[in-house]
Amino acid sequence: MNFRHKHILGIEQLSADDIRFILDTADSFKEINSRDIKKVPTLRGKTIVNLFFEASTRTRTSFEIAGKRLSADTINITASSSSVVKGETLEDTAKNIEAMKPDIIVMRHAASGACHYLAERVDCSIINAGDGAHEHPSQALLDMLTIRQHKGRLEGLKVAIVGDITHSRVARSNLYGLTRMGAEVRLAGPGTMVPPGIERMGAKVFNDMREAIAGADVVMMLRIQLERQGKTLLPTLREYAKFYGLNTENLKLAAPDALVMHPGPVNRGVELSSYVADGAQSVILDQVENGVAVRMALLYLVLGGEQAQ
Amino acid sequence: MKILISGGRVLDPTHGIDDQLDLLIDNGRISHLGKNLQAEGAQVIDARGKLVTPGLIDLHVHLRDPGQEYKEDIVSGTRAAVAGGFTAVACMPNTKPVNDSKSVTRYILAKAAAEGFCHVLPVGSITQGSKGEALAEMGDMKEAGCVGFSDDGHPVASGELMRRALEYSRPFGVPIIAHAEDLDLVGQGVMNEGFVATELGLKGIPWVAEAAPIARDVMLAEFTGGHLHVAHVSCGAAVEIIRAAKKRGVRVTCEAAPHHFTLTDEAVRGYNTNAKMNPPLRSAEDVAAIRAGLADGTIDAIATDHAPHHIDEKNVEFNIAFNGIVGLETALPLTLRLVADGVLSLCDAIAKLTINPARILGLESGTLEVGRVADVTVIDPELKWTVEAQKLVSKSKNTPFDGWKMVGAATHTLVAGRISYQR
Numbered sequence: 001m002n003f004r005h006k007h008i009l010g011i012e013q014l015s016a017d018d019i020r021f022i023l024d025t026a027d028s029f030k031e032i033n034s035r036d037i038k039k040v041p042t043l044r045g046k047t048i049v050n051l052f053f054e055a056s057t058r059t060r061t062s063f064e065i066a067g068k069r070l071s072a073d074t075i076n077i078t079a080s081s082s083s084v085v086k087g088e089t090l091e092d093t094a095k096n097i098e099a100m101k102p103d104i105i106v107m108r109h110a111a112s113g114a115c116h117y118l119a120e121r122v123d124c125s126i127i128n129a130g131d132g133a134h135e136h137p138s139q140a141l142l143d144m145l146t147i148r149q150h151k152g153r154l155e156g157l158k159v160a161i162v163g164d165i166t167h168s169r170v171a172r173s174n175l176y177g178l179t180r181m182g183a184e185v186r187l188a189g190p191g192t193m194v195p196p197g198i199e200r201m202g203a204k205v206f207n208d209m210r211e212a213i214a215g216a217d218v219v220m221m222l223r224i225q226l227e228r229q230g231k232t233l234l235p236t237l238r239e240y241a242k243f244y245g246l247n248t249e250n251l252k253l254a255a256p257d258a259l260v261m262h263p264g265p266v267n268r269g270v271e272l273s274s275y276v277a278d279g280a281q282s283v284i285l286d287q288v289e290n291g292v293a294v295r296m297a298l299l300y301l302v303l304g305g306e307q308a309q
Numbered sequence: 310m311k312i313l314i315s316g317g318r319v320l321d322p323t324h325g326i327d328d329q330l331d332l333l334i335d336n337g338r339i340s341h342l343g344k345n346l347q348a349e350g351a352q353v354i355d356a357r358g359k360l361v362t363p364g365l366i367d368l369h370v371h372l373r374d375p376g377q378e379y380k381e382d383i384v385s386g387t388r389a390a391v392a393g394g395f396t397a398v399a400c401m402p403n404t405k406p407v408n409d410s411k412s413v414t415r416y417i418l419a420k421a422a423a424e425g426f427c428h429v430l431p432v433g434s435i436t437q438g439s440k441g442e443a444l445a446e447m448g449d450m451k452e453a454g455c456v457g458f459s460d461d462g463h464p465v466a467s468g469e470l471m472r473r474a475l476e477y478s479r480p481f482g483v484p485i486i487a488h489a490e491d492l493d494l495v496g497q498g499v500m501n502e503g504f505v506a507t508e509l510g511l512k513g514i515p516w517v518a519e520a521a522p523i524a525r526d527v528m529l530a531e532f533t534g535g536h537l538h539v540a541h542v543s544c545g546a547a548v549e550i551i552r553a554a555k556k557r558g559v560r561v562t563c564e565a566a567p568h569h570f571t572l573t574d575e576a577v578r579g580y581n582t583n584a585k586m587n588p589p590l591r592s593a594e595d596v597a598a599i600r601a602g603l604a605d606g607t608i609d610a611i612a613t614d615h616a617p618h619h620i621d622e623k624n625v626e627f628n629i630a631f632n633g634i635v636g637l638e639t640a641l642p643l644t645l646r647l648v649a650d651g652v653l654s655l656c657d658a659i660a661k662l663t664i665n666p667a668r669i670l671g672l673e674s675g676t677l678e679v680g681r682v683a684d685v686t687v688i689d690p691e692l693k694w695t696v697e698a699q700k701l702v703s704k705s706k707n708t709p710f711d712g713w714k715m716v717g718a719a720t721h722t723l724v725a726g727r728i729s730y731q732r
Contacts, residue, residue: 089621089625090626109626111626112509113628132511133511134509134511135510166507172510196503196504196506197503197507197508198507200504201508
């Protein structure tokens with residue numbers, strides 16, 4: 001098939017065929033990552049700018065390695081968000097970078113919709129590396145790749161996503177992707193962290209985390225960020241861990257071969273007990289590994305790569 | 310100087326007039342209203358097929374003057390007003406400096422008198438600097454020409470201060486105009502809380518952040534006997550609170566903006582900053598409740614909340630874009646859509662743009678009574694036109710209605726007997 005997306009702004013814009021094609025392409029790139037010489041000339045002469053307005057170690061490094069393994073020149077820019085009245089506007093920042101003729105801008109920004117805003121104003125490809133609480137498409141794709149790798153399929157699986165749904169771009173992107181691929185998505189989280197209308201996006205919402213993970217094939221835990229989410233949403237992390245943390249006990253409710261996932265970084269003892277994070281069912285490091293392959297696939301495909309190599 | 314508006318369908322809701330009549334203006338006042346009027350040497354406006362109504366009154370606009378003339382000023386704002394059929398606009402005090410003293414009030418009135426295209430009715434601030442701490446000199450400002458008081462843009466957070474404002478304003482016979490918003494409940498919200506906000510990953514503003522302070526203010530009006538006017542009602546719960554209060558006889562009036570009875574939060578999709586305002590566009594149920602409130606008279610008036618902003622303040626990420634849209638040039642056709650949709654009779658629609666706002670602000674205008682100052686709007690109710698944001702008269706172009714096909718427009722706007730606008 002032909003991949004017709006110039007930008008990757010969100011999973012919302014991708015069809016099931018698109019997702020399958022990206023995952024297949026990523027699969028074909030995985031082999032490169034285990035070679036002695038981990039580099040192919042596919043994107044030689046291409047320039048990729050990683051424009052990050054929010055701190056990120058994992059995602060930025062992953063995109064940078066993905067670009068370098070495809071022989072693209074990658075440049076990292078850490079920028080700070082501006083207000084309307086002071087600082088350079090996002091449009092000006094982007095246009096200045098664009099004037100240096102990059103082929104792709106990979107952007108992370110704290111404002112939901114920032115990547116859509118950019119895509120309407122610049123000519124190069126935009127890949128969303130996370131916009132506010134909206135989407136984080138490469139994360140959802142690497143999650144789906146990891147699930148498919150272990151389960152052989154996505155269709156028909158029961159996937160529980162637990163934690164702060166309201167502020168999670170990971171949850172939204174996975175919700176779009178997994179439902180589109182035929183999986184059942186179950187959500188649970190504190191009453192202050194489940195946004196209104198989320199069931200209209202195709203999810204089943206449970207009050208009790210234990211009901212959500214009962215019989216689940218995948219348990220995906222979300223990172224809790226108390227500093228970002230404000231003091232009114234939770235009493236304490238201790239109580240959060242008690243009701244919404246995954247431990248060896250409640251994990252028994254899930255299918256015996258259930259996968260444990262987390263987009264990282266993990267707050268040990270909060271979202272996950274260390275036993276679970278490091279346990280046999282945890283695929284957290286597979287997620288990170290697959291992240292490079294998925295991002296190689298995205299960089300390759302938005303620049304017009306037509307078939308998996 | 311005489312002007313004869315001949316052959317139009319004259320609508321004066323105050324006196325139940327809906328008839329094909331001629332209207333004669335002499336020396337700035339309405340001198341005759343009747344059939345087949347003759348007037349030697351009068352300028353004739355042929356109003357056949359058109360509506361002739363009292364001049365439209367917008368009791369909620371932001372003219373941005375003094376201090377933010379790059380967005381709008383008294384000249385451009387009143388020019389936009391008359392282009393939309395308005396002969397009077399009440400301007401909110403959140404200027405720089407705030408209109409919290411008679412000197413600012415006098416500046417506004419002097420500039421409007423010298424250069425404005427329509428009447429300007431200043432609204433003074435309730436509190437000094439609109440800071441919500443101490444009462445402003447309302448008596449002085451009333452004397453200087455203020456028609457009401459509001460901290461619009463900021464809520465009066467203190468219940469005690471709101472109580473005192475309602476008590477203090479009462480003997481001066483002016484309304485307290487409430488911008489109802491619980492800032493704690495609003496938090497970092499940037500659009501209506503609900504499904505669309507959830508999908509877009511934007512922080513929500515729940516309707517209760519508006520309805521809860523309205524409930525408080527309504528009770529304070531009941532308690533004090535002061536006149537509370539609730540600005541820009543946008544949610545069904547607020548309509549219900551006001552409806553119940555009116556039944557109890559509380560002195561409460563309210564207004565709704567055209568965007569709140571026309572658009573839902575779906576308009577935000579695509580992160581459209583021209584669909585960002587405060588209060589935000591709400592759900593379809595809320596829009597239905599606003600329309601029902603207009604229909605049963607709970608909502609007295611239609612007011613635009615005309616809020617011009619420079620393109621640099623809108624052409625940014627959604628969460629940092631400024632709140633507000635321009636509305637003066639689109640309010641009339643959007644109101645006429647309510648008539649076409651069967652929500653309001655034509656007479657009621659015109660009343661909500663004329664006599665009702667006039668009564669709220671204690672004005673003599675809003676009718677076509679003989680002897681009154683001749684503020685008259687001639688409307689072609691069938692005129693089809695398309696909104697082009699860049700062609701708006703207002704200095705600012707921040708409208709969500711760009712490209713909309715409209716039916717109905719003012720063809721002549723007469724302010725104190727002079728043609729201020731002709732289409």
